[in-house]
Amino acid sequence: MRPNIIFIMSDDHAAQAISAYGHGLNHTPNLDRLAEEGVRHDATYVTNSICTPSRATILTGTHNHVNCVTTLDTHIDNLWPNVAKHLKAGGYATAIFGKWHLGEGPAHEPTGFDEWSVVPGQGDYWDPAFIGPGGRERIPGYATDIITDKSVDFIERHADPSGERPFFLMCHHKAPHRNWQYHPRYRDIHAPGTIPLPETFRDDYANRAAAAAAAKMRVKSDMLYEDLALVQPEAGADRAGPQMVDGWPPRKVPDLAPGESITVICSETGETFTFDDSAAFAEFKYQRYMSRYLRTVQAIDDGVGRMLDTLEAKGIAENTVVIYTSDQGFFLGEHGWFDKRFMYEESYRMPFLCRYPAGIASGTTSRDIAQNVDFAPTFLDWAGLPVPSYMQGRSMRPVLEGKTPDDWDQLAYHRYWMHNDVIHEAWAHYGVRDPRYKLIYWYNEALGQLGARENGAPPEWELFDCEADPMELRNVAHDPAYAQVFEEMLGKLDARMAAIGDVPCHDSRAVLAERAKAA
Missing domain, CATH: 3.30.1120.10 (Arylsulfatase, C-terminal domain)
Structure with a gap:
């Protein structure tokens, strides 16, 4: 019997923020279920550590110089073949819900899916707009919950214990992408001041290439007021800090020079905070950043739990592959950074958890190197379909099943x-x-x-x-x-x-x- 395949992908979710990986930052019990009941893969790497190109690689099984989606400003040509088209032709019901980020309009919108409903661009956390075959609609509520609702509904409508027509579902969350907005039900967890500071937070970038020091993604100097739920003053750069991009209203919360002080206001509570020390102010920013980030993650974990419970209730858990990953890694204060883009480990490594009771032993781990270019061949392998010659990856199935071939290429x-x-x-x-x-x-x-x-x-x-x-x-x-x-x-x-x-x-x-x- 061919399995159902559920691929759940978040945006910018670092492995460090999944408790199954053992970093101690937060507790994600439902994601941990995937690891406990399946495999935790510890060496999954992205071919290009940025959103749009990574998604193109996952969908097509090709590197970006081949699929031509190299930067955030390039879009996919939807006339090209992709894994959803192959699965649909092979008898699978196919759907994608949530973040697409590969372009909009007739030339770039999703193809190969029986059902699709995706957010335009980055999408909104609250009352998000969705685009589908019937046009555009705005749905009240919180994006993570809505995307989960759509996914659960698809599972319920396509659950078939006989396996006569399996399904392929891509559940793509917007969260926890910047700017981090959590649901109020998580307001009381991960209070600022309780989160451990990374050992490399005060990195001075000595003994590294010049690119490390040049990057504008430092917690201490490159975060926006809205990133940290602070009120942006109505003032110029001398008081409010520099603009993130010329012509855009958002400004960066400034770093403090010796002898300077600053008072900032929490946009949620009105509480004020005054600093005259740059190091203390940088740690304050880190705590607020991480508090908001980790709270935003929590709704994803809840959504995964709902999907797993639905599989159990419908009697199809045994024959369903469930994969959880992110479009790349993310810096959570390591080296003083937030964001991604670099080949340094925190940005380069993707989380990858997979449960398939009929084929994967529970509680296993693997450090055999794999990449997101391998995902599409893996889906096709489990579906019993040939991997087309244009795909450049290799099926991870034997690795995940604990049968790594002797000729597996341990290189990313x-x-x-x-x-x-x-x-x-x-x-x-x-x-x-x-x-x-x-x-x-x-x-x-x-x-x-x-x-x-x-x-x-x-x-x-x-x-x-x-x-x-x-x-x-x-x-x-x-x-x-x-x-x-x-x-x-x-x-x-x-x-x-x-x-x-x-x-x-x-x-x-x-x-x-x-x-x-x-x-």
């Missing part, structure tokens, strides 16, 4: 194209990670990509020993002790780029010749 590839974007100024790079080492090339060019901007930054290499330096604080690319490792990882990078057809911006022979000359 990443390429971020949106160089020096207008909001976060994250620089373009690509690289590979194996079980121990990570090599990154900051090529720092816009290459004509939509939303990318030139800035003249020179290229740089980074190499991290993720076993000896799991927090990635020391770039050893130029350490003579790692010269052989650098050469081996460079060879792996070249081989992977050649295999997937991505065009490098570096010349390995020239790189090695220059290194030999400098040795």
